[in-house]
Structures are given as structure tokens and as C-alpha cells.
Amino acid sequence: MADVSSLAATHVPTDASAVGDLISLQDHRNVAESWRRCVDRYRLNALTKQRVASLTGAELRDHREPFDEILSMVEEEIYQVAEPLSAASFSVSFADMAGVILYYRSDRAAGNYFEVERAGTLWAEGVTGTNGVGTCVVERRPVQVFKSQHFFRDFAHLSCCAAPVVAPDGEMIGVLNFTTGNPDVSEGAFRLACGLVSKVAERLGNQLFRRHFRSNALLASYGPAGSLLLAIDDDHTLVGANPSARRWLSLDAASPRTRSLWDLFDREATPGVLGEGRIRLRRNNEETEFSVLPRPAAEPRAAPARPARRVQPAAEAAGPSVEACLGADPRMQGQLRLLRRVVGSRLPMLILGETGVGKDTLARALHREGGRRDKPFVAFNCAAVPETLIDSELFGYGAGAFTGASREGNPGRLLEADGGTLFLDEIGDMPLGLQTRLLRVLETGEITPLGAGKPRQVDLQVIAATNHDVTRRIAEGRFRADLYHRLAAVVVTLPPLRERADRTALIRRLFDAARGGEDLRLSDEALDALGRYGWPGNVRELKYVLQRAALVCEGPVVTVEDLMLPGAAADRLATSEPDPSLDADTARGAVAVAEKRVIEEALAANHGDVTRSARALKISRATLYRKLRQHQLEPRAPRA
Numbered sequence: 325m326a327d328v329s330s331l332a333a334t335h336v337p338t339d340a341s342a343v344g345d346l347i348s349l350q351d352h353r354n355v356a357e358s359w360r361r362c363v364d365r366y367r368l369n370a371l372t373k374q375r376v377a378s379l380t381g382a383e384l385r386d387h388r389e390p391f392d393e394i395l396s397m398v399e400e401e402i403y404q405v406a407e408p409l410s411a412a413s414f415s416v417s418f419a420d421m422a423g424v425i426l427y428y429r430s431d432r433a434a435g436n437y438f439e440v441e442r443a444g445t446l447w448a449e450g451v452t453g454t455n456g457v458g459t460c461v462v463e464r465r466p467v468q469v470f471k472s473q474h475f476f477r478d479f480a481h482l483s484c485c486a487a488p489v490v491a492p493d494g495e496m497i498g499v500l501n502f503t504t505g506n507p508d509v510s511e512g513a514f515r516l517a518c519g520l521v522s523k524v525a526e527r528l529g530n531q532l533f534r535r536h537f538r539s540n541a542l543l544a545s546y547g548p549a550g551s552l553l554l555a556i557d558d559d560h561t562l563v564g565a566n567p568s569a570r571r572w573l574s575l576d577a578a579s580p581r582t583r584s585l586w587d588l589f590d591r592e593a594t595p596g597v598l599g600e601g602r603i604r605l606r607r608n609n610e611e612t613e614f615s616v617l618p619r620p621a622a623e624p625r626a627a628p629a630r631p632a633r634r635v636q637p638a639a640e641a642a643g644p645s646v647e648a649c650l651g652a653d654p655r656m657q658g659q660l661r662l663l664r665r666v667v668g669s670r671l672p673m674l675i676l677g678e679t680g681v682g683k684d685t686l687a688r689a690l691h692r693e694g695g696r697r698d699k700p701f702v703a704f705n706c707a708a709v710p711e712t713l714i715d716s717e718l719f720g721y722g723a724g725a726f727t728g729a730s731r732e733g734n735p736g737r738l739l740e741a742d743g744g745t746l747f748l749d750e751i752g753d754m755p756l757g758l759q760t761r762l763l764r765v766l767e768t769g770e771i772t773p774l775g776a777g778k779p780r781q782v783d784l785q786v787i788a789a790t791n792h793d794v795t796r797r798i799a800e801g802r803f804r805a806d807l808y809h810r811l812a813a814v815v816v817t818l819p820p821l822r823e824r825a826d827r828t829a830l831i832r833r834l835f836d837a838a839r840g841g842e843d844l845r846l847s848d849e850a851l852d853a854l855g856r857y858g859w860p861g862n863v864r865e866l867k868y869v870l871q872r873a874a875l876v877c878e879g880p881v882v883t884v885e886d887l888m889l890p891g892a893a894a895d896r897l898a899t900s901e902p903d904p905s906l907d908a909d910t911a912r913g914a915v916a917v918a919e920k921r922v923i924e925e926a927l928a929a930n931h932g933d934v935t936r937s938a939r940a941l942k943i944s945r946a947t948l949y950r951k952l953r954q955h956q957l958e959p960r961a962p963r964a
């Protein structure tokens with residue numbers, strides 16, 4: 325087995341010199357330590373070919389289960405930075421401490437989708453060598469692994485930066501990772517991604533902290549020491565501190581879990597303790613001002629301090645009612661009556677509607693309110709599972725049915741849903757061959773898992789959903805007409821948000837949920853802007869916009885600026901001074917700064933030519949012009 329120095333001599337310096345000062349000496353040292361572990365501890369051989377191991381669907385579900393409650397928060401945080409990152413050709417992933425990618429977000433059209441990184445792939449350092457996710461798990465701090473710094477050459481086309489996500493109890497629970505495969509990634513873009521990944525991971529940790537300690541008073545401060553959060557009990561006992569606050573207060577793992585606030589701060593010098601609004605706390609002769617975030621009147625159940633195994637029948641999972649999903653529009657009342665009659669029967673249903681209108685949410689509500697509510701609700705996303713796995717995941721297989729099959733076999737989602745509801749999301753993306761198999765199951769009520777011999781009778785209601793135009797797919801020969809007719813026994817089309825008559829009520833309801841008990845309200849202008857916006861991402865986008873606004877607003881009133889609506893920002897910037905809050909020290913500012921830098925670089929690379937820059941950024945010219953106005957950038961005249 326080669327030793328590290330000889331490997332380094334043949335491997336790292338080649339590319340390291342090629343990227344100039346992008347990799348600091350410090351980075352080199354850390355990568356070298358990881359390489360040493362790869363050679364000495366894991367006995368890996370860098371000269372062999374390395375494929376990424378992939379978990380089965382069932383194994384991935386097991387890894388995801390403890391994160392059930394927080395994966396949606398991960399998704400929401402990632403959503404907020406995905407657009408500028410995607411423009412800079414970065415994908416985003418979240419992995420657990422075993423190095424398994426649990427969530428992956430990329431944009432195939434932007435060329436930043438990497439099959440080797442999709443959900444279910446394993447990036448533990450001991451298996452896949454030095455890499456962003458696995459090395460971050462071992463080092464428990466932010467890491468960057470640039471191209472050939474990867475231990476195995478097979479991953480040397482990728483550059484990653486990763487940062488730990490920390491639970492409210494101070495334990496690291498996962499890794500946030502940004503990856504690019506762009507061979508021309510600029511130093512600026514990579515450095516910004518490195519800075520951003522730590523910021524987003526920290527924000528995610530802070531979100532978890534705020535949710536976990538929502539029944540406590542929270543003290544929040546933003547300053548040179550970072551974003552500090554302290555959770556306090558009625559008797560001024562400090563019951564929690566986020567990682568920045570722990571560092572600031574020099575609280576190490578050995579410190580008592582709870583202690584009086586007055587062991588840490590000077591009580592005499594502190595007026596108006598824990599009053600509404602703001603408070604100054606003195607420590608080591610320095611005063612720090614904190615906002616006091618009041619606790620909600622009713623105390624909702626706190627989120628778990630860290631992911632825990634959770635077995636919860638779908639019927640218990642709270643969510644909007646069927647009526648709330650359909651909206652108060654009188655045109656939907658007929659649909660509501662029809663749905664109520666058929667829910668729980670064996671009649672399949674098909675839910676249509678644009679992305680984010682609430683198809684999945686409606687399917688769950690139908691199950692909860694129907695006769696099968698005590699039986700399983702099993703969801704399967706036909707677009708999220710690789711084509712080769714859909715068959716075995718959906719229809720199951722017997723023990724040892726094929727090479728690589730698990731020893732116990734896999735019942736498949738259809739059998740798991742027996743008695744209950746099977747929700748087939750993105751049915752429009754189901755491969756044709758499997759459509760034939762599904763049609764047979766719907767017609768006979770029988771399934772035969774691969775290699776399992778006897779057919780099994782199943783009793784379930786299938787609810788399918790898609791945002792594709794199914795009629796067009798049928799005309800193109802990509803969807804079977806007979807399956808459509810079978811599924812479309814009952815069809816419900818959810819309206820886009822911009823057409824919902826109850827839009828304002830929905831905005832208010834979602835804002836109430838987003839403010840999480842904090843004393844926040846929407847300004848009249850903000851409410852008006854929300855009402856006028858076109859919502860291409862529908863309820864999902866509305867929900868994220870409100871959650872982000874509740875997080876970034878700096879007073880009790882959420883303003884139009886806090887909403888960061890694309891059109892609204894452009895309007896505002898067209899008529900006003902630059903936004904002073906856009907500095908890299910706030911998460912909102914960091915995203916804007918990252919975006920501005922990426923646009924500047926694209927313009928510079930394309931000599932100010934907007935059309936070519938827009939093409940390079942994979943956004944439309946109109947979007948680029950809007951962003952130029954937003955960032956007050958001037959496109960230079962293209963050179964002759």
C-alpha cells in the first residue's frame with residue numbers, strides 16, 4: 325500500500341498547483357490528515373477504482389426515519405440558497421453521521437446533477453476516502469475538498485465544501501454539503517460557497533434550536549461573536565446555548581447542562597431582566613444587547629433535541645384538512661362532496677395541479693379523513709427513485725431474487741400499503757413498463773413480487789398525482805391511456821395559488837404557522853405584495869417566503885423587503901437607495917452577496933454581454949436584467 329507522502333507527490337500537487345492559492349496550506353494539512361487516515365486506518369488504496377456505494381430504498385428509509393421531523397426544515401433552508409448556488413453550478417446535499425446522503429438538490433438543466441451524490445449514496449470517509457461529507461463527519465468542522473484532494477481519483481472532478489449541522493443539545497447530527505463539477509469553477513465562487521455552507525448550516529442549527537426551545541424565553545444577539553442564542557427558564561436558569569453562544573461563554577462539553585444565568589453574567593449591572601423587547605447583559609466588563617423573543621402563549625410540543633426513531637401512523641400526522649386543501653372557492657365544493665363519497669373505497673383517484681399546489685398534502689388529508697385512516701398511508705415518488713429501483717421498491721421481491729437483493733427480500737410499497745392508501749406521486753414520470761404492471765395490479769388486485777412465487781391479493785386505494793399534462797404525455801406515447809382512464813375514476817384539479825379565492829386567508833394562516841408563536845405581524849404593504857405576486861411555486865413557495873421573512877425580519881413587523889419577492893425587490897430597487905442590510909454578515913445578505921459575485925464573474929467572463937452571461941448562468945435574459953437592477957450592476961458594452 326502506498327504511503328501518504330508518495331501518494332501526495334503523485335496526486336495532489338498536480339492539481340493543487342493548477343488552482344494557485346485556492347487551497348491554503350491549512351487546507352492541505354487537513355486533507356493530508358484525512359489521507360493518512362485513509363491509508364493507515366481504513367487501509368484504502370488510492371490507486372484502485374472506487375465506486376460510490378448505494379443503499380437500497382429500505383435502507384435509505386431507515387436512515388431518513390430519525391430525521392422525519394427535521395428533513396422538511398433542511399429542505400426549506402436549502403430552498404432559500406438553491407437558486408444562486410445552482411446558477412454557480414453547485415448542488416446541495418444533507419447527510420447523516422454515517423455519511424449517507426438523505427437529501428439531494430440539484431438542477432439537471434444547470435448541469436449540476438451528479439448521479440454519484442443522489443440520495444442513498446454513502447460518503448463515509450472510511451469507504452469513499454477523503455471527501456466533503458465523510459471528512460466533515462470525522463473532523464466535525466467545516467472542510468473543503470477541492471478536485472484531486474479527493475482520495476480517489478474517480479471523484480477528482482468534484483469540488484466540495486461541507487459544514488456540520490448541530491442539534492440543540494450541541495451534538496453534531498449531520499453535514500450540509502455543496503458540490504460543483506464545474507472544471508472552470510472560479511476561486512471567488514468556490515470561496516463564497518465555502519463561506520455560505522457554514523452560514524446555512526449554522527442557520528439550520530439555529531432553526532432547530534429555536535424550535536426545540538420554543539417553550540422557553542430565548543435571548544438572541546447578532547454581533548462579532550456570531551449569532552448567539554440562549555434559552556432561559558422561568559428562574560433564569562440557562563437551559564440551552566447554540567454553538568456560537570457556547571464558544572462565546574466558553575461552555576465546553578464538561579460544563580453543567582443547566583446553570584444560572586447569573587453564574588455567567590453580572591446580575592447587578594443588568595437592568596430590566598427578561599422584560600419584553602431588549603436586554604443588556606454584562607460579562608467581563610462588556611455589555612451585549614440581546615433581543616428577548618417571547619415564548620408563545622400556548623406551549624406547543626418541542627421538536628426533538630436531535631433526530632430520534634419515530635414510528636407514527638400516518639393517520640396521526642397533522643396537516644390541513646381536505647377542505648383547507650381545496651380552498652373555499654365555491655367551484656371546489658362539488659369536488660369536495662365527490663371526494664368525501666369515494667375516499668376510503670377501492671376507486672383510484674388522480675390529483676392534478678401545478679407544482680406546490682398541495683397534491684401530496686391533499687392525498688394525506690384524504691387518507692386521514694377517510695375510512696382507511698387506521699391503516700397505513702404509503703407514499704412513493706416515482707420521480708425520486710432511480711428507474712432501475714422503482715420496480716423492486718414498488719412491487720417488492722422475494723429473498724435473494726437477484727444479485728444484490730437483500731437476504732430477507734422486500735415486500736414492496738404496494739404490499740406495505742395493504743388495507744390503506746398508496747400515494748403514487750409524480751405518476752407521470754413512471755416508466756412505461758412499470759405502468760403496465762401497475763395497471764395489472766389495479767385491475768386484478770393482485771401482486772407478485774419478483775421471485776416470490778405466489779401472487780398476493782391486496783386491498784388498497786391508490787391516489788396518484790402529477791403536475792404533468794397527462795393528455796400530452798399520452799399523445800407523446802409516454803403515458804398509457806388505459807392506465808390514465810383507470811386512475812382517473814375520480815379526478816381533482818387543485819387550482820394554482822394565484823387563482824385561489826381564499827388566498828388572503830391562506831396567507832394569514834400560513835403566516836401564523838411561520839411566526840411560530842413569535843410576536844410578528846405582516847405590514848399592510850407586505851400583505852398587499854403577497855396578494856399580488858404570481859406564485860409560480862404556489863403554496864410551497866408562499867410557505868417558504870413567509871418562513872424566511874419571519875426569520876430575517878428585524879422587528880415585530882414583516883416588511884415588503886423581508887419578503888424578498890423577486891418582482892417586489894426589483895420594483896423597490898428601481899426607486900430606492902441600495903439596501904444597507906445586504907452585507908455578508910446576515911444570511912439574507914450572504915445569499916445576495918454570493919449571487920452578486922457570481923453575476924459579476926459571469927459578466928466579466930463574457931465582457932459584459934448580457935445574453936452570453938445569462939446563457940452561462942443558465943437563467944433567462946429577463947431574469948438577468950432583473951437581477952442586474954436588483955444588485956445595481958451595469959452590464960458593460962460588449963467589446964467589438
Ligand SMILES: Nc1ncnc2c1ncn2[C@@H]1O[C@H](COP(=O)(O)OP(=O)(O)OP(=O)(O)O)[C@@H](O)[C@H]1O
Binds near residue numbers: 644650677683684864
Ligand atoms: N392547503 C394547505 N395548507 C397549508 N399548507 C399547505 C397547503 N397545501 C400545501 N401546503 C404546503 O405546501 C407545500 C407543498 O405542498 P405539496 O408537497 O403537497 O405540493 P405538491 O402539489 O404535491 O407539490 P409537487 O408537485 O412539487 O410534488 C408543503 O410544505 C405543504 O405543507
